[in-house]
Amino acid sequence: MTRTTETAVDSRRPVRTRRNLVVQAPGRVELVEEELPDVPDGGLLLETVATGLSAGTELTFVKGDHPGLHAELDPELGLFVPRPGRPAYPVTRLGYMEVARVAESRTPAYRVGELVASPYGHATAHVSDPVREHVVPLPDDLDPVLGTYVAHLGPICANGLLHAASDVVPEVTSLGQGVAGRRVLVTGGGLIGLLTALFAAELGAGEVAVVEADPRRAAVAEALGFWVLDADDDAALAVKTRWRHGPGDHGADVAFQCRGRPFALATALRAVRPQGAVVDLAFYTDGADEVRLGEEFHHNGLRLLSAQIGRVPRGQSFGWDRRRLSAETLRLLQSRGDDVRRHLVTDVVNLADAPALLADVAAHRRHVVSAVFTVDEPSDG
Numbered sequence: 221m222t223r224t225t226e227t228a229v230d231s232r233r234p235v236r237t238r239r240n241l242v243v244q245a246p247g248r249v250e251l252v253e254e255e256l257p258d259v260p261d262g263g264l265l266l267e268t269v270a271t272g273l274s275a276g277t278e279l280t281f282v283k284g285d286h287p288g289l290h291a292e293l294d295p296e297l298g299l300f301v302p303r304p305g306r307p308a309y310p311v312t313r314l315g316y317m318e319v320a321r322v323a324e325s326r327t328p329a330y331r332v333g334e335l336v337a338s339p340y341g342h343a344t345a346h347v348s349d350p351v352r353e354h355v356v357p358l359p360d361d362l363d364p365v366l367g368t369y370v371a372h373l374g375p376i377c378a379n380g381l382l383h384a385a386s387d388v389v390p391e392v393t394s395l396g397q398g399v400a401g402r403r404v405l406v407t408g409g410g411l412i413g414l415l416t417a418l419f420a421a422e423l424g425a426g427e428v429a430v431v432e433a434d435p436r437r438a439a440v441a442e443a444l445g446f447w448v449l450d451a452d453d454d455a456a457l458a459v460k461t462r463w464r465h466g467p468g469d470h471g472a473d474v475a476f477q478c479r480g481r482p483f484a485l486a487t488a489l490r491a492v493r494p495q496g497a498v499v500d501l502a503f504y505t506d507g508a509d510e511v512r513l514g515e516e517f518h519h520n521g522l523r524l525l526s527a528q529i530g531r532v533p534r535g536q537s538f539g540w541d542r543r544r545l546s547a548e549t550l551r552l553l554q555s556r557g558d559d560v561r562r563h564l565v566t567d568v569v570n571l572a573d574a575p576a577l578l579a580d581v582a583a584h585r586r587h588v589v590s591a592v593f594t595v596d597e598p599s600d601g
Contacts, residue, residue: 227259228325228332235267235323241342241574243311246284247582249575257347264348264355265324269335271342271571272317272368273591275581276410276480277503281311282582285505315342317592319358319367335360337371337546342574344595356546365565365592366553369415374549375542376529377416380501381423382540383525384474386533387497392540395548396423398474403463405472406430407451407488408479409437411590412501414564416476417446418556419548427463429472431455431487436587440563451483456490469493477502482510489524490516497523567591 239251259265280286289308291300316339322330329350330336335358340346348355358367384398404425406417409432421428421444430441433451441448449455460470471493477485480502488498489511516522525533532540553560569577571593580586 229323235265235345238343238345239571240312240344241314241571243281243309243314245309247282247579249282249578251572251575254343256345259324259326259347260349262327262349262351264322264327264330264350266318266320266336266338266340266346266348267323268318268320268344268346268571268595270319270364270368270595271315271593272365272373273342273574273578273588273593274315274317274373274411275588275591276412278314279578279582280503280505281314282578284308287505313341316340316372317368318342318346318371319364320346330355330357335362335364335367337367339372342571342593344571354542354546356543356550358550362550362553363557363561365568365594366557366560368592369553369560370546370549372529373412374415374552375545376501376527377412377419378545378548379529379532380416380476380478380499380527381419381548382536382545383499383527383533384476384497386536387474387499387523387525390535392533392536394423395419400424401426402473404428405459405475405488405491406446407455407475407477407484407491408432408502409434409441409448410479411564413476413478414441414444414589415552415560416478416501417441418444418559419552420476421445422552422555429455429459431484431491434587437589440589443563444559451487455487459491460493463493465493471496474499480504482508485511489522492520492522494520495522496520497525499525499527501527564590565592569593571595 236256240254242252243249292303294301318340319337322332322334325332337356356371381395385392388398399420404420406413409430417428417430429447431449431451432438438448464470472491475488475492475498477488477498477500566589574593
């Protein structure tokens with residue numbers, strides 16, 4: 221017997237086209253009008269309310285230095301291989317921090333009007349398959365600007381905390397097991413670094429230090445209550461002077477490396493205590509040729525853990541999936557949402573202004589910690 225899916229539709233006529241942010245070429249970003257496909261059985265039509273900018277990753281496409289423009293990951297072999305004959309541009313999907321209202325639902329799993337988070341890119345609408353895509357129901361009273369963190373960027377940071385916990389205990393039951401009561405260093409005071417630092421503080425870290433050279437970001441870290449160190453000074457020496465565990469045992473219990481520059485990784489490796497761990501959340505578009513492994517890394521017996529959002533630590537996947545990491549993000553926002561809104565969200569502009577903002581940030585004419593693009597009214601198509 222075939223089950224017929226009843227369709228629920230918003231009382232307004234749902235959109236049939238969308239505006240999508242596309243990188244046509246390095247330095248050239250445009251909003252492009254596109255047709256939307258029909259909503260299939262089991263699918264959703266999402267109308268975007270807000271979409272957040274992940275400046276670090278997205279600007280690499282705008283500037284043309286993302287390694288994925290010239291090579292692609294073979295998912296079977298786990299190797300990056302050249303992509304001959306395949307043009308790098310246009311990049312038709314940019315971004316992963318979206319909040320939307322369900323405008324049409326062909327599944328009883330989601331109701332029309334429901335607020336959800338889902339990482340589908342900077343577009344005014346999206347046809348979603350919730351069986352294959354990460355769709356997170358949000359509380360109706362949650363500020364959609366804060367909701368942009370829930371589906372992907374918050375889980376990136378939470379996954380870093382999960383890696384730290386997995387390094388301490390064989391089975392993680394609480395995200396705080398890697399930081400509670402411990403001294404935590406975060407290198408890089410961008411959005412991921414500051415949100416990771418907030419996670420650590422909220423989960424009971426004994427003290428959290430943030431290394432950041434940019435005075436604007438350093439001021440944000442200080443306003444959030446962290447011990448702030450200038451990356452241009454010897455941050456490792458300061459950390460090891462303040463955080464003494466015993467004779468010959470100084471430094472951070474764990475460091476979260478959140479800036480894709482080799483000197484930041486070198487600082488993290490120098491600053492952790494003997495046999496400590498560096499959890500690396502950064503993306504090194506130019507590699508990390510300056511990192512030295514012959515000094516502190518070797519002689520102090522350190523561990524370097526790559527916390528990439530596509531994988532949770534080995535052995536933790538059953539208890540810690542993407543949905544649970546999103547739930548941890550929601551918990552953080554319920555506790556520290558006012559701080560996030562006040563200090564991390566530095567720019568809120570209409571999606572129509574997104575191309576100009578991206579161009580300005582890429583050219584260093586404008587600085588943002590976190591920008592959110594809002595969509596005031598959906599297109600009638």
